[in-house]
Amino acid sequence: MTLKIEEKLYQNRYRVAEGEPHVCIDPSKADSEALKAMVNICPAGCYVATDEGKVEVVPDGCLECGTCRIVCQGTGALQWGYPQGGYGILFKFG
Numbered sequence: 001m002t003l004k005i006e007e008k009l010y011q012n013r014y015r016v017a018e019g020e021p022h023v024c025i026d027p028s029k030a031d032s033e034a035l036k037a038m039v040n041i042c043p044a045g046c047y048v049a050t051d052e053g054k055v056e057v058v059p060d061g062c063l064e065c066g067t068c069r070i071v072c073q074g075t076g077a078l079q080w081g082y083p084q085g086g087y088g089i090l091f092k093f094g
């Protein structure tokens, strides 16, 4: 049986802490090459390229894999932390 990544991701559940994103971009560095790379790297598709050549992040479906934290390490472009207790991803549905 072949399963698409979108179908597998659909089996996860998220609890979003409204107004308290755990991944944030420094707006002054939103055009950095590291962030642009994340548009293709993030397994959950949280990074989106804008028409202005910048990158935005919507971490609601974040898998908390830490890849963006490593890719952007040392650039100052990203603030990353785990969601507060009780929020974030739940992996027990798939």
Ligand code: SF4
Binding pocket: 023, 041, 042, 043, 044, 045, 046, 059, 061, 062, 063, 064, 065, 066, 067, 068, 069
């Ligand atoms: S931690 Fe992983 S899933 Fe979450 S935004 Fe970064 S790369 Fe995407």
